[in-house]
Amino acid sequence: MTDTTTTAAAAVSVRGVGKRFPGVVANHDVTLEVRPGTVHALVGENGAGKSTLMKILYGVQKPDEGEILVGGETVHFSSPSDAIKHGIGMVFQHFQLADNLTVLENVVLGAEKLHGIGDAARTEIRRISDAYGFGLDPDELVEDLGVGERQRVEILKVLYRGAKIIILDEPTAVLVPQEVDALFENLRELKSQGNTLLFISHKLDEVRAIADDITVLRRGTTVTSVKPADVTQHQLAELMVGEELPSPSTAESTVTDREVLEVRDLQVDDAQGRTVLSDINLTIHAGEVLGIAGVEGNGQTELVEAVVGMVRPTRGVVELSDQDVTSWGTRQRRESGVGYIPEDRHRHGLLLDAPLWENRILGHQTRKPSVKGGWVDKAGARIDAQRIVHEYDVRTPGIDTTARALSGGNQQKFIVGREMSGDPKLLIASHPTRGVDVGAQAAIWDHIREARRRGLAVLLISADLDELIGLSDSLKVILRGRIVADYDPQTVTPQQLGAAMTGAKTAGEEA
Amino acid sequence: MTVSAPESSAALVKPTAARSYRIWIYLAVLVIALSTTRIFTGADDITSSGTLRAAVIAAIPIALAGLGGLWSERAGVVNIGLEGMMILGTLGAGYFTYHYGVWVGLLGAAVFGAVGGALHALATVTFGVDHIVSGVAINIIALGVASFLAEALFTGLPGGGPTQSPSLDRPPTISVPGLSGWTESLEDKGWFLVSDLAALLNVVVSQLSLFTLVALVLIFGTGWLLWRTPFGLRLRSCGESPSAAETLGVNVYRYKFVAVTMSGALAGMGGAFLALVASSGYQNGQTGGRGYIGLAAMIFGNWRPTGLLTGSLIFGYTDAARLRSGGESVHALLLVLSVALLAIAVWQLIRGARLAAVLAAVVGGLGLTWYLRTDTIPGDFTQMTPYVMTLLVLALASQQLRMPAADGQRYRRGEAG
Numbered sequence: 019m020t021d022t023t024t025t026a027a028a029a030v031s032v033r034g035v036g037k038r039f040p041g042v043v044a045n046h047d048v049t050l051e052v053r054p055g056t057v058h059a060l061v062g063e064n065g066a067g068k069s070t071l072m073k074i075l076y077g078v079q080k081p082d083e084g085e086i087l088v089g090g091e092t093v094h095f096s097s098p099s100d101a102i103k104h105g106i107g108m109v110f111q112h113f114q115l116a117d118n119l120t121v122l123e124n125v126v127l128g129a130e131k132l133h134g135i136g137d138a139a140r141t142e143i144r145r146i147s148d149a150y151g152f153g154l155d156p157d158e159l160v161e162d163l164g165v166g167e168r169q170r171v172e173i174l175k176v177l178y179r180g181a182k183i184i185i186l187d188e189p190t191a192v193l194v195p196q197e198v199d200a201l202f203e204n205l206r207e208l209k210s211q212g213n214t215l216l217f218i219s220h221k222l223d224e225v226r227a228i229a230d231d232i233t234v235l236r237r238g239t240t241v242t243s244v245k246p247a248d249v250t251q252h253q254l255a256e257l258m259v260g261e262e263l264p265s266p267s268t269a270e271s272t273v274t275d276r277e278v279l280e281v282r283d284l285q286v287d288d289a290q291g292r293t294v295l296s297d298i299n300l301t302i303h304a305g306e307v308l309g310i311a312g313v314e315g316n317g318q319t320e321l322v323e324a325v326v327g328m329v330r331p332t333r334g335v336v337e338l339s340d341q342d343v344t345s346w347g348t349r350q351r352r353e354s355g356v357g358y359i360p361e362d363r364h365r366h367g368l369l370l371d372a373p374l375w376e377n378r379i380l381g382h383q384t385r386k387p388s389v390k391g392g393w394v395d396k397a398g399a400r401i402d403a404q405r406i407v408h409e410y411d412v413r414t415p416g417i418d419t420t421a422r423a424l425s426g427g428n429q430q431k432f433i434v435g436r437e438m439s440g441d442p443k444l445l446i447a448s449h450p451t452r453g454v455d456v457g458a459q460a461a462i463w464d465h466i467r468e469a470r471r472r473g474l475a476v477l478l479i480s481a482d483l484d485e486l487i488g489l490s491d492s493l494k495v496i497l498r499g500r501i502v503a504d505y506d507p508q509t510v511t512p513q514q515l516g517a518a519m520t521g522a523k524t525a526g527e528e529a
Numbered sequence: 530m531t532v533s534a535p536e537s538s539a540a541l542v543k544p545t546a547a548r549s550y551r552i553w554i555y556l557a558v559l560v561i562a563l564s565t566t567r568i569f570t571g572a573d574d575i576t577s578s579g580t581l582r583a584a585v586i587a588a589i590p591i592a593l594a595g596l597g598g599l600w601s602e603r604a605g606v607v608n609i610g611l612e613g614m615m616i617l618g619t620l621g622a623g624y625f626t627y628h629y630g631v632w633v634g635l636l637g638a639a640v641f642g643a644v645g646g647a648l649h650a651l652a653t654v655t656f657g658v659d660h661i662v663s664g665v666a667i668n669i670i671a672l673g674v675a676s677f678l679a680e681a682l683f684t685g686l687p688g689g690g691p692t693q694s695p696s697l698d699r700p701p702t703i704s705v706p707g708l709s710g711w712t713e714s715l716e717d718k719g720w721f722l723v724s725d726l727a728a729l730l731n732v733v734v735s736q737l738s739l740f741t742l743v744a745l746v747l748i749f750g751t752g753w754l755l756w757r758t759p760f761g762l763r764l765r766s767c768g769e770s771p772s773a774a775e776t777l778g779v780n781v782y783r784y785k786f787v788a789v790t791m792s793g794a795l796a797g798m799g800g801a802f803l804a805l806v807a808s809s810g811y812q813n814g815q816t817g818g819r820g821y822i823g824l825a826a827m828i829f830g831n832w833r834p835t836g837l838l839t840g841s842l843i844f845g846y847t848d849a850a851r852l853r854s855g856g857e858s859v860h861a862l863l864l865v866l867s868v869a870l871l872a873i874a875v876w877q878l879i880r881g882a883r884l885a886a887v888l889a890a891v892v893g894g895l896g897l898t899w900y901l902r903t904d905t906i907p908g909d910f911t912q913m914t915p916y917v918m919t920l921l922v923l924a925l926a927s928q929q930l931r932m933p934a935a936d937g938q939r940y941r942r943g944e945a946g
Contacts (some may be wrong), residue, residue, distance in 0.1 A: 099778025
């Protein structure tokens with residue numbers, strides 16, 4: 019049921035585009051019509067080929083087949099500058115900013131001819147920033163900016179070049195609810211001034227809130243195009259994955275009275291001696307999921323690293339099953355039954371250029387089945403890697419594939435599988451489903467629930483409030499390095515949590 | 530699963546006005562300290578115009594090599610091959626100066642160095658070879674090529690031989706009439722501070738090599754070009770975030786290629802300075818590791834032109850001090866260093882950094898004991914002075930440095946996003 023809007027000249031049309039990488043078909047027969055002056059959403063699971071399609075549209079990669087029309091005219095992009103010339107701009111999911119350069123330098127880079135690199139450019143940036151309420155200072159270093167501000171720099175970059183067609187690759191993935199609202203305000207403003215927006219996401223509620231048209235991608239090809247009014251969220255999810263929409267909710271409580279993790283009076287100072295975490299007290303029992311809600315950068319990372327043993331606390335005690343482990347190293351803690359899903363899987367979770375079976379050994383380099391008598395047991399590690407791939411439905415050509423070749427969701431499933439190996443007592447899950455599609459999300463939730471039923475204690479950090487509320491047995495809110503509120507997930511709403519997270523407190527019970 | 534990667538600290542990356550006037554304070558403190566030491570120890574050569582002139586002559590090749598490193602690393606390519614490019618430069622300078630005079634010699638040195646740079650660019654940018662591997666290979670190749678060509682080019686020439694060129698013309702020097710004589714007589718008075726400053730002035734106004742002026746123009750010109758022009762912004766963006774640059778339509782490969790080739794040309798000019806100003810002709814093994822010291826000076830200078838010039842002058846000065854009445858001068862410098870370390874110890878103690886304070890105090894104390902119990906430093910040790918200084922300075926400075934974010938990383942087109 020392809021949408022056959024008969025607009026004279028679509029802003030962008032994609033006809034039968036295909037792209038192959040060695041061993042993978044990223045896109046085949048992709049067909050897409052974007053009407054001018056609309057927000058067109060592109061939805062699909064991780065690895066469905068959304069990002070590849072966008073890179074083709076922006077000239078980062080060349081298609082192997084098919085044609086692309088911009089404003090009714092066939093175009094061949096060999097580099098992003100060609101796309102820019104045709105008025106296409108892109109806001110990448112992973113920001114393309116140089117931290118050590120100022121906002122001004124980042125914006126004018128590659129477009130120095132427009133207004134130079136001096137005061138004229140500065141004035142123009144101020145003008146755009148004011149026109150859309152971005153609140154950016156041209157001379158600030160990008161590394162001093164928060165996530166929301168960086169994203170606005172990215173949008174400003176595109177506007178500065180006079181783009182009329184703006185591609186946004188999962189722009190909400192890194193934002194908290196309040197920032198998402200602000201972004202949507204900006205997007206509506208952009209649309210009202212005649213810009214065309216191509217919005218990529220797998221968050222269906224957001225898509226339905228902002229889009230005029232929705233195109234669904236599945237396994238590298240366009241499945242259908244629909245109007246948001248014509249479908250429910252449920253139907254959209256089914257189109258995307260071909261199965262039921264999962265929910266994070268847990269069944270009956272499995273909390274026991276056996277304490278697995280106890281943290282008392284924890285304080286962590288950073289390298290400059292600033293206190294980034296203080297007066298942290300928490301207890302997690304076997305079979306309990308404790309959720310920590312908070313805007314990123316409020317001490318969650320430090321809390322996790324202190325519990326895993328990656329940073330030394332300045333003060334306080336960490337106990338695992340009534341044993342003081344404060345002075346233990348990370349390896350010793352892991353050996354005594356701590357599993358850890360890191361927040362940044364590329365930095366901490368995986369060796370991207372190593373095959374999966376070697377990645378299986380990471381963090382288990384002293385334990386069976388990866389090791390036998392002090393030597394790496396290659397056969398054992400391979401068999402167990404195969405088991406993880408099978409049990410956790412990691413979609414990969416094989417265990418000799420490098421981790422880099424997998425999509426984000428599949429990398430994450432592999433990490434979850436590894437961390438669940440060897441029956442941990444405590445799982446520290448930092449954003450376990452970040453950047454993961456609905457299918458993989460459901461699988462990860464299932465595995466956490468299943469382990470919880472068997473008596474696993476879980477410390478869950480997440481930016482996804484529905485996930486926190488659905489999975490947790492109890493919830494704490496962290497703000498500026500302190501626990502500021504406790505909530506019962508049965509009764510709390512995302513709005514209440516959001517308010518407590520940003521310090522705009524209303525009726526939360528003070529901890 | 531490793532321990533967290535180094536995080537950049539935001540506090541120390543604004544080298545603007547505040548930083549530039551601090552340099553003058555440091556400089557003033559240094560001159561006063563040296564002057565006091567000269568009066569106190571009687572080691573007159575530590576601030577004599579002879580030593581300072583030798584210091585500048587020793588510093589410029591290092592600075593040019595460092596400047597080459599700056600071009601390359603600002604574009605994201607580590608260039609450990611500077612040494613090799615410098616060697617090629619000495620050879621080019623020797624050959625072209627003999628046949629066509631000093632200015633063509635300088636150009637020839639730049640071209641020879643640029644060939645080495647282009648080779649490095651071809652390997653690292655086009656073929657994605659590891660930067661260190663390629664750089665080391667170039668050093669070895671350059672050494673072999675230079676001694677082979679030297680034998681082919683210079684054997685049989687009057688005064689030349691298989692390992693050295695004939696004696697060559699020096700580049701012209703300039704003196705400011707009147708001022709140079711006046712500063713000289715002032716220096717001879719031996720007054721506290723006045724004579725030291727006069728010696729400093731004398732270096733600038735008397736017998737200043739035109740090559741030195743060219744080098745200074747290149748150093749400050751680079752600062753302007755890389756930080757004030759669109760070209761420079763694009764080049765630096767390739768070192769900070771090549772994928773961001775690519776998404777904005779910058780041809781990353783081309784900029785890296787240009788930068789690394791330019792890097793080789795500058796290192797080659799450093800070689801020319803060595804062959805023509807610091808000595809009177811090409812010799813095998815003339816560079817003696819100055820390419821590496823140039824790299825160290827650049828790192829010390831936080832990948833900035835003024836910083837690397839400061840670093841080069843420090844190394845040049847220690848090099849000159851060891852050459853001119855070495856035992857005595859280095860002995861006096863030991864006193865300066867020990868007292869400075871003790872002062873650092875006190876300062877660190879006030880800041881509450883106890884470990885750093887203790888370390889500085891112990892080293893400073895040992896140095897002072899050594900100074901008090903001896904009258905001179907043995908020749909074997911004075912030889913090492915510039916290298917010990919390299920290590921020491923880098924160890925002290927490396928805490929606050931920030932390299933270009935994507936420096937040394939392989940970059941492939943089409944990986945953006």
